[in-house]
Structure formats: C-alpha cells, structure tokens
Amino acid sequence: MLKVGLVGLGFMGSSHLSVYKQLMDEGYPVKLVAICDVNEEKRTGKLTQGNIDVSDKSIDFTEFSFYTNMEEMIENEELDYVDICLPTYLHAPYAIKAMEKGLHVFCEKPMAISTKACQEMIDARNKYNRYLMIGQTLRFFPSYQYIKKIIDDKTYGELNEVALFRGGTTPLWSWDNWLLDKERSGGCLLDQHIHDVDTINWLLGTPKAVYTNGKVYFDGSGYDMVSTNYIFDNKVVNAQDNWTINNDDFGFEMRFRFSFKKGTIILENGKLTDYPNNKKSFAPQIDERSGYYLEIKHFAQSILDDVDPQLACPLESTMETIRIAEAEIVSADTNKINFLDK
Amino acid sequence: MKIGILGIAHMHVNSYVDILKKQGVKIVGVYDHNEVAGNNFCQQEGLEFYPSLEELLNLDFDAVLICSENVYHKELSLKACSAKKHILVEKPMALNSKDCLEMIVAAKKENVQLMVAHPVRFSKPVRDLKKIVDKKMLGCVISINTSNHGKNPGGWFINPVLSGGGALIDHTVHILDTINYLFGLSPKYVSAFYKKSDPSLQVEDSGLVGISFSDGVILSLDTSWNRPKSYPVWGDAVLEVVFEKGYVIIDGFGRKMKFFDNQSMEISEVFYEEDMDSLMIDGFIEAIKNNTAVPVTGEDGLYTVKIAETALKSATQQRTIPIN
Numbered sequence: 001m002l003k004v005g006l007v008g009l010g011f012m013g014s015s016h017l018s019v020y021k022q023l024m025d026e027g028y029p030v031k032l033v034a035i036c037d038v039n040e041e042k043r044t045g046k047l048t049q050g051n052i053d054v055s056d057k058s059i060d061f062t063e064f065s066f067y068t069n070m071e072e073m074i075e076n077e078e079l080d081y082v083d084i085c086l087p088t089y090l091h092a093p094y095a096i097k098a099m100e101k102g103l104h105v106f107c108e109k110p111m112a113i114s115t116k117a118c119q120e121m122i123d124a125r126n127k128y129n130r131y132l133m134i135g136q137t138l139r140f141f142p143s144y145q146y147i148k149k150i151i152d153d154k155t156y157g158e159l160n161e162v163a164l165f166r167g168g169t170t171p172l173w174s175w176d177n178w179l180l181d182k183e184r185s186g187g188c189l190l191d192q193h194i195h196d197v198d199t200i201n202w203l204l205g206t207p208k209a210v211y212t213n214g215k216v217y218f219d220g221s222g223y224d225m226v227s228t229n230y231i232f233d234n235k236v237v238n239a240q241d242n243w244t245i246n247n248d249d250f251g252f253e254m255r256f257r258f259s260f261k262k263g264t265i266i267l268e269n270g271k272l273t274d275y276p277n278n279k280k281s282f283a284p285q286i287d288e289r290s291g292y293y294l295e296i297k298h299f300a301q302s303i304l305d306d307v308d309p310q311l312a313c314p315l316e317s318t319m320e321t322i323r324i325a326e327a328e329i330v331s332a333d334t335n336k337i338n339f340l341d342k
Numbered sequence: 343m344k345i346g347i348l349g350i351a352h353m354h355v356n357s358y359v360d361i362l363k364k365q366g367v368k369i370v371g372v373y374d375h376n377e378v379a380g381n382n383f384c385q386q387e388g389l390e391f392y393p394s395l396e397e398l399l400n401l402d403f404d405a406v407l408i409c410s411e412n413v414y415h416k417e418l419s420l421k422a423c424s425a426k427k428h429i430l431v432e433k434p435m436a437l438n439s440k441d442c443l444e445m446i447v448a449a450k451k452e453n454v455q456l457m458v459a460h461p462v463r464f465s466k467p468v469r470d471l472k473k474i475v476d477k478k479m480l481g482c483v484i485s486i487n488t489s490n491h492g493k494n495p496g497g498w499f500i501n502p503v504l505s506g507g508g509a510l511i512d513h514t515v516h517i518l519d520t521i522n523y524l525f526g527l528s529p530k531y532v533s534a535f536y537k538k539s540d541p542s543l544q545v546e547d548s549g550l551v552g553i554s555f556s557d558g559v560i561l562s563l564d565t566s567w568n569r570p571k572s573y574p575v576w577g578d579a580v581l582e583v584v585f586e587k588g589y590v591i592i593d594g595f596g597r598k599m600k601f602f603d604n605q606s607m608e609i610s611e612v613f614y615e616e617d618m619d620s621l622m623i624d625g626f627i628e629a630i631k632n633n634t635a636v637p638v639t640g641e642d643g644l645y646t647v648k649i650a651e652t653a654l655k656s657a658t659q660q661r662t663i664p665i666n
Contacts, residue, residue, distance in 0.1 A: 001413060001437060002503065027417035027444065029437075080503070301375060304413070304503060 002030045002080045002300055005073050005103075007094060009037040010175055012108050013085035019296045021059055030300045034065040036073045039175065042066075070094060074101045081106060081131075081303060083296070087178040088185050092117035095132065096124040104131040106299045106309075110194045111136075111318040113186060115326060118319035125315065133299050133309040134318040136198045140298065141291035143272045144199060146284055147258050147265060151203060156276070157261030162204070162230075164196040164239035168252030170218075171243060180221045187222015189214060189332075190325055193241035195254070197328070198321040200230055200237060206320060207231050209339040214332035217244050228328050231337070343631060344403035347372040348395065348418045349410020350383045351498055352432045354459070354619070358407060359387055361623045370403045374410070399425035405455075405630055408432060411504040412511075416441040419456070423448040428455040428636075430626050434515045434650060435643030437506035442647050446640035457626050457636035458643030460519035462579050464621035467592040468520055471583070474590060475524050481586030483525055489564035490517045492577030500545050507654050508545030510536050513565035514653055515646035516579060519638070520594055522645050527555040533662040534653035539568070551653045574611040 004020065006013055013035075020032040035042070045061035067073035070082070081104035084094050092112040095105045111134045112118045125132040138144045150156055171179040171191075178184040185191050189212075200207070207230035214223030224244055230237040255268045263276040275281045287294070295313075302309035324340065331338035345367050347355065351374070362369060371390045374380035384391040392398035399406075399421060405428035408418045416436045422429050429449065435458045436442045449456035462468060474480060490513035498504040499512065521527060531554045536546035548566040555561070569577050579594035596613040603610070625637040648665065656663045 001506070027420040027441070029413040029417065305376065 002303055003033045003078060004030060004300075005034040005036060005070075005077060005079045005082045006032060006085065007036045007070050007073075007082050007098075008085035008087075008108075009035055009039075009042045010085060010087075011171070011173060013037070015292055016083055016085055016108075016296065017059065019290075019293050022293060023297065023300070028297065028300070029304065032064060033079065034067060034073050034077045035061075036067040036070050038068055040068065071097065071101070074098065074103060079103055081299075084108060087175065088191065089113045089178075089183065092121050095121050099124050099128040099130040099132065102128070102130070104303055105133075106296065107132065107134050109134055109136045109198070109318070110186070110190055110325070111315070111322055113184070113190075115319060115323045118315075118322050122315050122319065131303060131309050132315060133302075133313055134315065135292075135295050136195070136202070136313055136318055136321070137291040137295050138195050138199050139202055139291075139313050140295040142286035142289070142294075143267050144256075144291075146272065146286055147256070148203060150258070150260070150265065155260075156263040159204075159235060159258060159260050161236040161257070161259040162200065162238070163236075163255075163257040164199065165241070165255040166192055166196060166253070167240070167242040167245050168250060169243070169246050169248070170224075180218050182216075182220060182222040185222060186325070186329075187216070187224060188241050188243045189223040189226045189329060190322075191222075192243055193223075193226050193228075193239065194321065194325055196239035196241065197228075197325050198318065199256075200239065201317065201321045201324055204230075204232060204235070204237065206324060206340055206342065207237070208233075209337050210324065210328050210331050211337040212328040212331040213335075214329075223329070223332055226328070226332070228331075343405070343627060344368045344370050346370050346398050346401065346403050346406050346427065347389075348374075348398075348406050348408045348422065349414060350374050350380060351376075351411045352409040353495070354432060355383075355407070355409035357617075357619050358409065358623060359389075361617075361620045362407075364620075365623065365627060367627060368403075370401050371398045373398045375414070395421060399427065404428060405430065405626075411498045412437060412506050413504045416445055419445045420448050423452040423454055423456075426452055426454060428457075428630050430457045430459055430623075431643070432459045433519070433643065434506070434511055434647050435640065436647060438651050439644055439648045442640065442644040446644065449640060455630060455636045456640040456643075457629070458519075458638050458640065458646075459622060460516065460523075460638045460642065460646070461618040461622045462516050462520045462594040463523040463638065464625065465594055465596045465618040466615045467596060468524065468581075468594050471581070471590060471592055472524055480588035480590070483559055483583055483585055485559060485584045486521065486561040487582040487584075488517050488521075488561065488580060490514075490566075490577065490579045491564070491569050492567050493569045493571065493573065494547055494567040500543060500547075502545050505545065507650070508536075508538075508543070508549075509547050509565055509567040510534065510549035510551070510654055510657065511650050512567070514549070514551055514563065514650040517563055517565065517581075517594075518646040518649045519642060520579070520581065521561065522642060525559070527557065527559055529649055529652075529665045530554050530556050531662050532649060532652040532656050532665055534657040536654075536657040546657070549653070549657065553649065574609060575613070 043066045082098045084107040209231040212228040215225040217224035225242045227240045299309045327338045371392045406422045408431040534551040536549040551563040553561045582591045596615045598611040601610045629636040
C-alpha cells in the first residue's frame with residue numbers, strides 16, 4: 001500500500017484529490033494520507049474552482065491529516081511519495097526538498113519556472129536516487145495517445161500540418177493570484193500554452209526555430225495571449241493560447257488538428273473525429289478515463305513495481321519543453337524568429 | 343465453466359492452472375499489471391494475455407481466480423464484483439480487515455460468491471481430525487500447539503509494500519483458517535513476536551504467535567520461513583491438539599512417504615494423498631456450478647486477516663492486544 005501526501009490544494013491539487021479518491025474507491029493500493037496547504041481554510045475541504053469543474057464535494061476531509069508545512073508532514077507521516085501541485089516557481093525547491101527527505105515526487109506541469117530550475121531537479125533526483133516524474137498530462141490523454149499511435153504506426157503517412165489551440169477564462173482563482181504574476185507562473189505561455197509546447201516536443205521533437213507573437217493583457221502578468229509558429233522541415237506547425245475569453249459559456253477548450261498525407265484528425269468541442277481522405281469519418285474508440293487518472297496511476301504503479309516512472313515522460317524531455325517555451329518568450333520579447341540549438 | 347485469471351504473481355497459480363485444465367474448466371484469459379511476466383506465463387501455459395483488465399472482465403465467463411501480489415487483491419476483487427464474476431482469491435484475502443470487509447460487502451451487493459484460497463482445511467488429515475472434533479471423540483479441545491514452516495519465497499513476498507508483511511502474515515492465515523474450520527473458536531487476546539534472520543530483510547521471516555480464545559482454549563503458533571534449503575519438502579503445517587481425553591498430532595499438508603534412494607544418495611519426502619489444492623479448486627467449481635455456498639467464505643478470510651494483522655501489531659508494539 002502506497003502512502004501519499006498531497007502538497008498544494010489549489011485547482012490542480014483538487015483535481016488530483018478526486019483522482020486519489022477514485023483510485024481508493026476502486027481498491028487500488030494507494031492511500032492519500034495527508035494534505036498540505038498554506039491556507040488553513042483548506043483544512044475543511046474548501047476547494048478551488050477553476051475553469052474545469054474537477055472538484056468532488058463528496059470527499060470526507062477528516063480522513064486526511066492536514067499540514068501547513070511540507071517538511072512537518074514528511075516528518076510526521078510515513079509517506080512513499082508526495083504529489084506536488086504548488087505554484088510553478090515552487091516546483092523545484094519543494095521537489096528537491098522532498099527528495100532530500102527520501103521521498104519520490106510526482107510534480108505538476110510545467111516542470112519548473114526555468115531550465116536552470118529543471119536541471120536542479122534532475123540533479124537532485126540523481127543525487128538522492130529517488131523517482132521523479134512531471135505530470136505533462138496530455139501525454140497520458142487517450143485522445144493525444146491516439147495521435148501518437150497514428151504517427152508511430154505511420155497509419156496515414158507523412159504528417160503535414162499541426163494546429164493547436166487552448167483557451168478560456170482568466171484564472172482568477174489562484175492563491176495570491178500567482179497565475180497572473182509573470183515571475184511566479186510565467187503567464188499563460190508557460191502555464192497553459194506549455195501543454196501544446198510539450199505536445200509538439202513529445203510528438204515532433206525540438207523545432208529548428210520558433211516565432212512567437214504575445215500580448216500581456218494584465219499588469220505584471222506573463223504573455224496572456226500567444227501564437228507560435230514552430231519551424232520544422234516540410235511541416236506547418238502552429239499553437240495558440242488565450243486565457244482572456246471570459247464567458248462562462250465558453251469555459252475552457254482545447255483543440256487540435258493533425259493533418260497527414262492520407263487523413264486528418266481533429267479534436268474540437270470535446271469530440272475526437274478521424275477523417276480519412278475520401279472515406280467516412282468516424283469517432284475513434286478511446287479509453288474514457290482522464291489523463292489525470294492515467295498519469296497518477298502510472299506513477300503509483302511504477303513506484304509499486306520499482307520501475308522508473310519517467311520512462312513514460314522523461315525529465316530531459318519535459319525540461320526541453322521548458323527550453324522551447326523560454327525560446328518563445330525571447331522571440332515574443334524581441335519580435336524575432338528564434339533559432340534553437342540542437 | 344469458464345474462468346479468467348487476474349494476476350499471476352503468486353506461484354500457486356501454476357498448480358491452479360494445471361488443476362483447472364484437468365477439470366475441463368476453460369480459461370478465457372489472463373490479466374496482469376506486468377505485461378512481460380503476463381505474456382511469458384501465457385506463452386508457457388498456452389493461454390491468452392489481456393493487458394487491459396477491463397477488456398478481460400467484459401468477456402463472458404463465470405469466475406475469476408486472483409493470484410496477484412497481495413496488495414492488489416482488493417482492487418481486483420472489487421472490479422470482478424462490478425463485472426458480476428464469482429471470485430476465488432489467493433490468501434491472505436487482503437492486507438487488512440477493513441479491505442476484507444469492503445470485499446465482502448461488494449460481493450454481497452453484486453450477488454457474487456467470494457471464496458478465499460485456504461487449502462489446508464481440505465487436506466485428508468484435517469478432514470479426519472474434523473470428524474474427531476465434531477463427534478467429540480476425545481471430548482473438548484484444551485490447547486493447541488501448531489507450526490507452519492516453509493522456505494523464504496523471496497521476490498515480492500519480501501517487499502512489504504506488495505505483500506503487507508512476511509512469514510507472520512503469510513503463514514498465520516493458513517493455520518488460523520484451519521483452526522477456524524476445525525473448532526470455530528473466537529480469539530480474545532493475541533500476543534506475538536517476530537524476527538528477521540538477516541537484518542537486511544524488509545520483512546520478518548520468523549514469528550511466534552500466542553492466542554487465547556473466548557472459551558479458554560490457548561494456542562501457540564510458530565509461523566516461519568525457516569526451513570533450510572536442504573529440507574526435503576517445502577514445509578509443514580503441524581497441529582498438536584490436546585483434548586480432554588486424548589491428544590492428536592497431524593501434518594495438515596498431508597501424509598508423506600519417505601523415499602531413500604541409494605543411487606542419488608538422497609532422501610526425499612512425497613505427499614501421497616489427494617492434493618489439497620485440487621480438492622479446494624473442486625470445492626469452488628462445484629459451488630459455482632450448483633449455485634451453493636462456497637466452502638471458504640469471505641468471512642472466513644476476514645477471520646484469518648484480522649488475527650494476522652493483530653499479531654503483526656502485537657509484535658511491532660510489543661504488547662498483548664485484545665481482539666473483538
């Protein structure tokens with residue numbers, strides 16, 4: 001039986017909490033024993049509502065020990081790993097601290113606030129010989145896994161075009177409004193658009209160059225709107241994000257279009273459709289479970305099996321995603337195409 | 343009758359599969375979280391491997407046999423319940439009594455049968471002793487001195503995250519199921535000690551358990567993986583029972599013949615009675631086919647886990663613990 005401590009009960013922490021509840025209800029041998037958050041009000045389960053309703057009101061918070069300090073939690077509980085759902089700038093210092101204290105770490109995306117901080121996490125992982133994996137959750141989403149398989153199996157031949165979009169309401173729910181603070185979150189570009197950067201990196205590798213337009217909409221925020229062209233040989237690749245679509249009817253939306261020689265696959269309005277050229281389109285049969293569920297279960301199963309969880313989501317790769325995003329910020333700042341070293 | 347196998351980590355699965363094949367039971371497929379191990383097993387046994395538990399459970403069949411690492415017994419049982427499959431789960435039923443209770447409740451709710459694989463009660467000597475007890479041929483039982491020895495099985499058995507504990511857990515449940523079957527006694531106090539013969543072991547490989555029961559019967563149990571490699575058989579399950587008017591000693595694993603071979607200069611021992619695993623599987627198949635009660639229930643499994651977890655607690659906390 002694995003014992004887990006959840007660090008940070010904001011929007012993502014709440015969604016991870018629901019996943020642990022589901023796993024425990026299913027009898028899966030993982031037990032969330034403790035929760036840590038600086039906000040005392042979270043003790044009774046006051047959850048953060050984001051732009052996706054991921055919280056579960058049926059959770060009995062008396063089942064968990066509550067702490068406002070992670071080190072105290074680690075000292076008092078016999079934990080196997082911590083699940084870190086803190087603001088981005090705290091990922092590296094908290095992950096390193098937990099590994100130093102002997103625990104494995106599952107850490108929310110983005111990996112860290114900078115490539116330098118990412119490297120410190122990797123160094124700590126090697127120094128303390130603990131398991132560390134970043135929750136770049138789209139790599140576990142069945143709809144994105146479907147694309148990965150089409151690419152790997154060369155089902156539709158060469159990939160010609162990729163168009164990605166994410167967007168929705170402004171995240172005004174975060175603790176101390178950290179998400180709208182460039183220094184602590186990196187803005188929409190590093191927090192939300194990073195999913196698409198990671199998708200491109202995961203599926204296509206590092207682009208030769210990036211050219212990004214960005215707009216800062218809120219004072220002190222990072223880029224709140226972003227559009228990036230990724231330069232690859234013989235491929236048209238673009239990703240856009242905008243977290244200022246402030247209408248609850250919209251909420252949040254993620255879309256993709258992958259166009260191959262022999263067919264195109266589109267995700268929009270939550271619906272995945274496969275359009276083979278000149279044949280009847282169809283909705284592929286995919287796993288109905290969420291990527292959050294699948295990534296956490298993957299991590300826990302890896303710990304139980306004593307195999308490295310990052311095999312499914314390598315740290316070097318999630319760090320490379322941050323390097324590409326940093327190149328995008330430079331491109332947007334200078335309004336110039338930015339070439340990436342190989 | 344058709345069966346699906348969930349988990350192949352426990353070595354008993356090999357003998358169970360042989361028995362099922364012999365009895366003409368169709369094995370529709372095998373699931374294990376470890377795809378490599380699962381595929382290898384299926385290749386050896388000529389069975390079909392399913393990397394997806396859900397996909398296997400969606401097939402049409404009657405019952406599952408769960409032989410995973412102990413830590414997954416609960417999850418696999420709950421999923422089998424939801425899929426309306428009867429269950430035969432390897433012992434120990436689960437890691438703790440709370441999980442056992444959840445499994446019992448789920449099986450009742452989904453109206454499936456839940457049996458725990460406790461084979462010793464099926465052996466011929468235990469059946470013979472049962473007659474002596476039931477007919478009160480030697481009067482009432484006064485005290486029991488018992489032992490369950492084996493060899494250290496290694497692998498996941500000695501990883502406490504996967505097994506829940508060492509010899510104290512693994513063997514206490516064997517003997518206590520036999521005691522429950524023979525005498526139906528209610529435990530009152532448990533006092534236990536354990537030891538690791540090698541300090542680098544993560545779990546105990548020797549244990550001593552003392553139990554007093556509600557009607558004054560006392561029991562001592564040596565529950566250990568301490569048979570040397572050269573020991574001629576895997577182990578034993580010896581019961582010495584003191585009655586008002588006599589005394590009985592048996593090996594619950596069955597009667598053995600001794601085999602002295604001058605060519606190899608080896609002495610071996612062979613159990614010659616009908617195999618208890620085979621009798622146990624027969625009991626399960628018959629109950630499912632005829633829709634009668636399974637011979638070892640979830641409640642029986644819970645009885646043993648409750649005592650084993652209390653013994654582990656007693657040994658850890660170094661005190662006698664009352665049990666209700």
